[in-house]
Amino acid sequence: MSFKPAKKSIARAALFLLSGGAIALLTSCSTESISGMGFPKNASSVNETSLPLWQGSWIAAGVVGVFTAVLIMWPVFRHRRKGDEVPKQTQYNVPVEIAYTIIPFIIVAVLFYFTAVKESAITKVSAADEISHVIDVNGFQWSWQFTYKDNPAAPTITGTPAKPPTLVLPKGERVKFNINSTDVVHGFWIPAFMIQMQNLPGVENHLEFTANKIGTYPGRCNILCGRNHSQMLFKVKVVSPSAYQKYITNLKAA
Template identity: 65%
Template structure:
């Protein structure tokens, strides 16, 4: 192998971990915290497994690319064209079957986890309505009355207050265009569709504040369609509902 080529490959191998580690944080869960919501518990292992599968396929593909580039390079004293080969049936069959198996396995586990995440029950403790509009959010708390709503603006994003450890059903709608109700830390996303009512149930399991946003391009101020999720204790949540009742009395 020429010295210059060897030096380039060695530099690439040295720099590769640097690029991979630049996006790492103190989290050990591959970009998503563990146990923040009931959805995390169901989908985090799927997320990690998908990345493992992608990594294996990526490394194998990289080897297939680099191997001929390094070991089958044209030689100065060699023929103008290397030996040409065609129709390797076993390889072509393998290239067809292996991707099919990978996709089928990922599809199976995705559907399985999706059914768990979108399951509706009769045991939820609270209900909150989530309406998206250009370009903010309105959160309603039916337990505190029909007028108990929190409406945001692009310059003043609203806060979605939810109780710790209690299952909440979210009724998700839109009054204009398609929006995306997304809480990254909770690994939750569901579309707000005009004329369609979607429902989602989950439990918040850690106190704190978490950013939320619209993740579907919905117009000029899409980037300002933000909100904050604030997870509080059940007692604080009950007090918050009483505050909403008082402010709308």
């Protein structure tokens, strides 16, 4: 019995799927989107630190995925049934068992190491003279409060689920965030900046970064915090330093 037609059909189907996926990817995404793997480049100082780790993780996952697919498909085609003869049965293969135990451990250890290094860099606390602005971020069910500490007279901006607040940031100036919660655990998350920090009741977390690109970016809570969790949204508006100072002045005058 010949299996060549079946092999050809499978190969054609695989080629069609791969080609279709590649065309869809290349036509729907810009070069920057592809290289950034879904995240904009240099939108913040955190992107510069996190993006290489994100790219490396996907490359590692791709290599492991392809290798695993080859291992799965190899016996499907190479050792498919060719007759009634029972193939040789192997009970143990110690070298293979050692390999598939050690290799995943090495992969996890390497990813853990680079993650720890990047996380330490992201959460590093700078000296006071290196910080341009300080903002308190308070999460509550189910919205946000932003207080601009470098201007004590400025009121606290409080949002609601129906009217999410806007966090205004100056481009190119380092901002320190004091992150708190008044009730349950929340997650202060700005996806475009590749950054997230938990709002913990009774614990103040600190986060610092510099916004590098003028624009408006979505933010949200990414930790399930109750009935209206999905409505716990906010916007981040990055403006020029002069526009930021004007915004703060207007808040003080309000």
